[in-house]
Amino acid sequence: MLATHARASVFLRPSRSLCKTLGLIGLVLLGLGSGCDPGDSSPQLACPKGMRTVWHDPLSGIGECEVITPLSEGRSPRSGLEQAFPAMVRPPGALSTPARIELGRLLYFDPVLSGDNTVSCAHCHHPASGFTDNRAVATGIRGQKGGRSAPTVWNAAWNSEQFWDGRAKTLEDQAKGPIQNPIEMDQDPVKLIAELKAIPEYSRRFDEAFRGSGGSAVTLDNLASAIAAFERSIASVNSPFDRYAAGDRTAMSESATRGLNLFRSVSTRCFECHELPTFAMKEYKVLGVPSLGDPTKLDEDRGRATVMPGASYERAFRVPTLRNVAKTAPYMHNGSLKTLDEVLDFYAKGGGLGRGYKLDNVDDKIRKFDLTAEEKADLVAFLEALTDESLLPEVPKLVPSGLPVAQGPLQ
Template sequence: MRMKNPILWATALAATLSGSMATGASTAAAAPIELASDCPPGFELADSNQCRLRTLYDGYKSLEDKGVGGLRTALPAVRDGFSPQQIDLGRYLFFDPLLSGDNSLSCASCHHPQLGFADGRATSIGIGGAEVPRAAPTLWNVGFLQKLFWDARADNLEQQMQGPLYSEVEMGSNPAQLLADIGGSADYRRLFGEAFPGHRGQPTLEQIYTAIAAFESSLVSLNSRYDQYAHGYQDALNEKEKEGLNIFRSFVARCAECHTPPLFTNQQIAVIGVNEPEGRKFDPGAAAVFDNPTWHGGFKVPSLRNIVKTAPYMHSGTFDTLRDAAEFYTLGRGHALPDEEKQRMILHWHIWEPDLSDEEIDRLVDFMGTLTDEMFIPRTPVRVPSGLAPIGNLPEALQIQARN
């Protein structure tokens, strides 16, 4: 939270120390919540009150003349142009459990800033303790993505967020309840009026979706040690990490062909032959969404940005460690699949037998560790307009518990 008002900051801090932030009385006594008038770090405020992303990658060309995994390659188009007020309103909504059917969960419950905007679980836990079928993917750099969900069924953030919001096993709300809950808050009505000037009356579903999309699009991670190296600082990586980068880009390992810099994903569906954890039914992935049998067991290639923060790995948390996930690719085509599934799957042609040594796998893991960057991590609000306790401050002990 970008608090510029020292009175507001002091009020919020005092309330936090007293342990009374969850009560309606403390919320009523606090200064009114104010939306930010400045853009998040990494964004520039344009004359039209729009936040535009600015990065060193803006000056680079496309992948064409740089080869596979080239360092100085351009980023794809990003969702930007939202106002500072819309982004900040989305931040409050993101951490507010008012958005769930029973006020027990926020978006941050499964996309926690202290857990790489994932949740540290093999598969997420939804309303009433319900098990969600898949893992929560990270939201870092989600504003660049053209397809969302593991099975790529959503085309934009506004469409994607309606899945968890209205799922009976995730947040358990519905459009009518969401409108009633948000519209029933005088603070939210005031803040929506500020974020969407010219609109009067109750907030609309489209405005709610826009605000959350604005905040999620501001979650940019492009300042890792890898990025420093890509921009010319040779000492940003040590020798083992540079060796890992060379293996990553090689035509033996072929990692960069799917996990393509600078986002470290090519945003495509890939069938790589990962089996489900013991006791779980096989997930057909994108095949079921697009009625495409060639995508049986196929999922969207995830970004490797901040990958060390988001264990366990794959769509259902099959691998506990990053090394296990990296080793999977060198053990041969379809080695992990039961025969009946192997016969149905058309594995991606990159999934072959690179026969990497243990040392080479270790170097790959070393390199992937250089993709960590949480410089622009947003602050969790100390309070939210609903008056409920914001969900997003996770003590260290609970972080460890979540990962177990």
């Protein structure tokens, strides 16, 4: 909040009286309504659902939307389980304006981003498939398979760093990766920019969102900013667990409530890595995940060590969010565990060491524990209670390129 307000001040926030005057002039001379927000709570921008206006400068027409989280309106927590979401990770100058969010939504679903116009971001992160592809490893352009599983985009805006190994700092940096990656979208950015400029609707939308003219705002940086603005609207913050944490004891089943207690227990230690309120963590941890296809072997992916040299980072991966995890099977960076049941068995047996893999740097919180069938069902019920897809964005029927849009869940 503080950070967004600090940014807003460069645009000179209008005073209440200036607002009134502008409103009158607008009404009388231009036939416009008073779209002025001096900082009070009245929503003025056409923000997507679940978002509200943070500030709005009627002179420039610029303003910003942000996701409403349970405590962002200033209410105090109703239980120890309710914790305020931190600010989303944003590079300086990032603005979530309605025009950028909408442009980002169109780009996200548009296969024009790929070299042969067949693959969009949604082909690997589709909203109807938990913003992933429900495949073990992603399949990109010309059917090529990558080595890692597509993570969900739900709440990616709160990730400390992007990718399983954290090699991108921001969503803006991240978005440029798959476009140019030869096995994902295999696109030449110079060609892409020329293609987008030649599509009048994109030219106009980029100019509107980034103050250009004649298509001058169509650039790779602006494309990444628009997609990132869209991704910052993809939030899951109102699950049954959140309602339970806010005092509604009927929001979760008895089984899920028992599961929550197990999740927080000293035997499972789940809570020590998957922390409130994101159920993720800034750190990279070693579990010793099996290889995909051969459960007798340790996965060879070096993870964080490819970004940050050091023995402790060998096979370490970022602790992912568990929000909407019931929608994003299969699991782990390589999709090697098919179900939540399999994930729980993996943890209960003591991770990779419990499977007998040779490893000397597994996190000390990964230890064998006993889990009855009922307790396992309770933990799964709790993980399912972290589901909230109420802010699913609409899949566009049409995108400016006219290319076909993947509408449904991915096969």
